[in-house]
Amino acid sequence: MDPDVPSLTAGIEIHQQLDTERKLFCRCPTLLRDTKEHSGGFTRFLRATESEMGEIDRAALEELKHVRRFTYCTYDTTCLVEDDEEPPQPLNPEALEIALSVARILGMNPVRQVHPMRKLVIDGSNTCGFQRTALVALAGRLPDGTGIDTICLEEDAAQRVEEGVFSLDRLGIPLVEITTAPDMHTPEAVQATAEYIGMVLRSTGRVKRGLGTIRQDVNISIAGGARVEIKGVQELDLIAEVVRREVRRQQSLLAIRDDLRGRGASVERQPQDVTSPSARSGSRILSKASCVLAVVLRGFAGLVGREIQPGRRLGSEMADYAKRCGVGGIFHTDELPAYGITAGEVETLRAHTGAGTGDCVVIVAGTPEQAGCAAQQVIRRAAMALEGVPEETRRMLPEGSTAYMRPLPGAARMYPETDVLPVTLDEGAWDRVPVPELLSDRAGRFVKEYGLDTAVARQIAFSERLPLFERAVAEGVNPRLAHRALIATPVELARKGTDLSRLTDSQYLSVLQAVSTGKAAKEAVPDLLAALAAGKPEAEVLGSLTATLSPAELDAIVARVLKDREAFVRERGKAALGPLMGVVMAEVRGRVDGKLVSEALKRGLEKVVK
């Protein structure tokens, strides 16, 4: 265990979009659209329903404090199922097969019957107020011993476009949700597990690729801290950093708690109205607000402003809670005077609220309703600081720190989906599930079969162009050439600003065939790809290739180049080979392989240099 991270316990939940033809509960394509293309829309009001247990989930209750009116964009690729105007159709068998494939690779046990359930979601991301999810398999294990608890099939939520507006194109795209046991104890182990599971998912060849198609939720706690779930970590490289920062946050909050207890700190439960002393403030927010309230935190001075994570303070945590009431943020005396509030005003504030120098005063401003709500939220969060780390669902900020989203959901949020029939899995069904070769194994096979370097083989196996590579090699293209043209060259060209994103598979294959059949030298590949990507017709780019130069033609060019640069050749002797390579290559414009040019040049030099 990492000595800097005492008793860290972490687990992850990975959500991966599946590349099925149709959605999970309707026949619509799994196509993401530009919101500009939306063909219609409608508005809904959502409220929490009681679950079977007769309780309202605490996360749902929290959500009820906020916007409940939502607008949805519809498309010609969405239907009445996404709108929640028509019952869902039977579970997509293609999605189930992919989930079962993943379950087999992970050594899991399938359930006998796949029962779609409803998971309460009232943030508006689902038109019906719940997300459908179905448990597919249980209890697997990774090669390093990390336990896999469950794999579920779920429908993706609608994409949030702006506050209260959602796009329905993503709603219903099948996802697999893989939940690990809380078996990881270092930040690096969390990242390695996420990487391994990502590799397993891509090994099926049937998952969507690109940013946003895989999302990781990380569950973290440390000894004495609390379970915190960080939602939607999209960048794999950041996972270890997210975990490190969360550990630091929990450690800092525990240290703050100990300091507060040592000081006998307390939270005044009654906010004080400071609207009139604030009315003359140089701060625009304070002078314009119809209500300004102050919360006195006894013994908190210096701790509200203490950093708990890069860019985050205890005050940021309080501000997150207050923002749920519609205020823009909070002010507190640990960071005042600032923001147009003068030292004199801070003195007046302290005198007015009876706060001493050991106390911190937090100010919230807005309408009376907003300020009242925000003050209560500050009081709630400050009281939690006396207890330690609150259990929360948090969202990742760009660099890997996090902000509060909502309380952790309770257990009361699942109930059966009565509109979809369960799917029974017989023994045969499980045996018929395809078990794909792992990408890591495939990389090993490329090393053996094609004599490629390990790094190159892995680059191919993990690339989105793997299927194209395999097709090219099957058509007789040299594997090294295929790797260069399909993976290395596009990276180099992208670095120079050439965008190859519009090239089709068949264009790549045409270029590879031109080289394989001797119509073009491999040196010509970057130019050919760039020309095709620029939109030049294939007939013009590849049709105009003169056949490979004959050895006699090449020798003639070499002889002319040497004659034109007689003085240079005399001066440099055989060392002229290097500089002259570029000259001859430019003349032959990719019609001859570089190795042949080098040989011809060497022969030519030997003739003229004694």
Ligand SMILES: [Zn+2]
């Ligand atoms: Zn549909």
